[in-house]
Amino acid sequence: MTSRKSSLNPFGFTYREMIKRFLAVPVPLTAAALFIFGEIIPRFFSYRSALSRGDTAFAESIRGTARFVFISGSDASLFAYAYTIIMIVIGLVLALYSFGFMMLRPSANVQYSLGISRNKQFGARYLAVTTIIGLSVVIPMLIVAFFNVAFYGSSKELWTAFAFMCLSHFTVFLWAYTVYVFAMVQVGSIIESVVMGSVCVLAPGLLSSAFYSLISVFTYGSPLLNSSTFDTNINFFYTNGNMVAGPHEKLFGFSEYLFPISSAADSFYMSNGEDYPFPPFAKFLGFLAVTLLIACAAKYLHSRRKAEKAGFMGTSPVLEGFCVVTVGPFLACVIGQGINSSELSRGAVKVITVLAGVIIMAVGYTLVDLFLTRSAKAFRKRLWNLPLEICVFLAMVFVAGVIINGAYSKIPQAENIKTATVSLPSSIQEFRYTLDSVSATGCLPVDSITAEQSSDRAVFEFNSPEEIEKILELNNLVRKPAKGERGIYAVRFEYTLKNGKKVERFYRDAGQNIIEKMTSLMRTSAYREGTAELLRNRLAGMTADNPLLISPNLSSMTIPMDLYNDKELTLELFKCVEKDILDGGIPLDFGGEGEFLGYIALCDFAPDDNYIDPEFTVSYGEEDETADDEDVKIAKDCDYLKYYDNNILFSNLCALPVTASAKNTVAFLESNGLMKYLENKEGFVKITCCRYNDADKTPPGDTSTGLISAQFVDKNYQFSVYWADGTEEAVGTEMPSYSTVVTDKSQIAELQKKIRAVAYVGSGYYVKAEFADGDYILAYMPE
């Protein structure tokens, strides 16, 4: 008789069995990963093909300057998230197939009666799946790395990137799998495994989002949040995606280091820049350590698992409670966050949020528990869990509403403040220390000056007692808004106290009144000095290639070529501008004292750009036949500027408005014969004013006349004309018929003084001011 006496190693046998079962898994994952990360492959073959054709120039253009390519392109972010979701879904599938035996009585009976300890059984299965995950991650990356080597050659940077990609993907994949297993060892049914496992996977994002929202609702004035986190949506999954550098990271920055999913997408953007920074290996090794700790906890729970749970629902009140405590507050906070921007008072919002939390948790708990136990008796017996879970939610509210709010509800006394700043955070990238977000179409001078230094915004520090009082007044206005004065603006205050401490306050829903009051700060000397300094800094980087543009109209700016080659003269002009800024001659706010004359601007692009021919031949636009070649040399329409809706932030222009009150500048222009560029038109012959209001959806007159609609998109007002036939177009060519047309010269002169270059509110007048030759400018007038 032949007996088989080979298998005295049940651990090894289980491991091999599991490997055999999952051997096919790496195949689809490799295909998916190659689809996402294998951009190098077609690029490599295109390169080879170009080389074989002898088209070396094209081949080199394909090759570029990179040292390796793992992922790139505009869809990289989307693909990276898609790959993360694939890893999570496959993690669930692997968990179900490797530990699903626990959920069915027949398989649990057999598996637990076999001659292998529970710890070894867990270890063999977990290790086998870990091996499969490792293969699934490494195989596609090895293929990509192979093509990189063939294309760019081997380099330390390539293999560092390879190692990092493998580590980060492996960690995220294993983390998802482990969390699902952690949930499975506690429950008795497949449905609970899927639902509760998914809640566990999402729990970090759900809980932190809930907590963010609670702070947003309960802690008015906390600098721990910024507007972008919540104003657009509640992104509970990739919380890090909405997080921005700022003080709030003191509280929530830890999430980046605890929850691999939040950071997974970041890892896909392996820097391929010139500096090739060393990737954050430590971060993912930390995630891996957390994952292994979860695995150890799962192993312990498996060793103590009661086999009789198999097939039964509601066997894990602890996990069920965790899910209710995770999802309940999140849903409550979605409601709280949703009504936070409404007209309701802050107190009402707080009460509704807490009530919503309690009701959602009570209803959710009841439904979930009754579904799981399907027994009124068992439900009654476990009902003590509900108050416990509600207490957890109330504890979160307490932390957000009492502890954190208490810390941020007060503002410092004026006598203790050394300097103060106020700013409107407008970017998800950073807190911006200027007032640029209030400008919509067009922008403020300071924004135009600093457009090139967006990552290095200036801080206007106000230190005189009067200015500090103004800022405190603003702060109080925002802190305790009157009824109907809540709005959409985020405002940040920063105080440096005399004892050296810094105090920050952040408010996310300041109303229009605060914006209007902030403009008064633009007329202070501190603001003017700060702006002048910014201008000096900007000019310090100017070269002889930077053309000067002078024009009454941003849509067809003239290049005075006599100044173009005269850097000294240009600098002299800007020194006059600087003086006018300091003297208050050039308006830095939305209005202006004197008649609006036009703009002077410094253009950052070189003249050999496609737009302007260095030999004065026209590439785009038409030569001004009427111009005197000796005197003016050339005047061109820079049509591309029109394309950007006259926004001087585009096209790297440093543009400043010139009014009649800018005495130094006007004097310089006159003495150098440059006023003609501002006066080459005979002045406006017709001004068409059209009322707009973002709340209005119907035109005041006949609906066939069209309607100018101002829509607040992102942080700007975007203007369009909606016609009765359903078409939509940018404002300019034709104005709606309910517009008021002014042709009287004296009225035009009056209106001209009121025209602003920018619009910052949802209502006012849209202005089309036309010259005799048909050219026109678009501007705005306040109510």
Place this chain on the structure above:
Amino acid sequence: MIEIKNLTKGYGANIAVEDISLRVENGSVYGLVGFNGAGKTTLIKCVAGVYKPDAGQVLIDGADTFTCPGIRQKMFYFSDEQWYPKYASLLKTAQFYAGYYPDYDFDMLDKLCGVFSLDKNAKLGSFSKGMLRQAIMIIGMSAKPSVLLLDEAFDGLDPAVRSRMNSMLLDYAAQTECSVLISSHYLHEIADICDRVALINGRKIALECSVDEAGADRCKFRLAFETEKTEADFEGFDIRKFKGDGKMITLSLKGDEEENEAKLRAMNPLLLEKFPLTLEEVFLEEMEGSDYDFTEIFS
């Protein structure tokens, strides 16, 4: 040898088996009988190491089955709900088990497949319920266990196959000194193959004895009297079951058979007949409330 010492196991507040002790010697075939939900399956799962006892111990050859997984390599558990690897054939399933049983014997498997006319390369999913039970049984026997735990193993088998299985089991136990613990509702089957039997009557063992001795201390009498008799007339007897129909009385009495017969004859019956009790009758007598008068329910 299987030793169960003061075993208690419950599900939450419900106690399934309580303070149960029994011993299955090497080479012995031990039967567990009891009504549905009496705790037979719970007891066997505790023995198999699937369930952790709340109290007490289950030892196989002196080793705890729950905490010493190595000992389970000598034991095969035939569950009342069959499981096999998905899409696996009989041979593949045997290969799966062979990974956990060091003495797995594929020759024996081949021979047993021949005896039971089972195709070892056929998928188990295509087998009927009875064939599947045969297949799992011969897969388990081929593991050459020294302890066999069979939970309702013979359900769904036709009489011929059942007879063959019984023979196989008895021969295997006799030849290998294997301890067999078998639960079944088929009392006559237990009587046929078991040498000892335990009757679980809700949580506890109501009766534990060798099969031969099961009815030894009790006897059934049928009596006819001139006048009508009631149970009260038989005071002084250890009555296990009484069925009276006026003058005709059927009695099951515990105690010495000769002594009881003598006492009954002293009551001058017109007729006295004596019958030995079957295991099934003993089982039913020990079941509390089993003797429902359905006429009352359906009237």
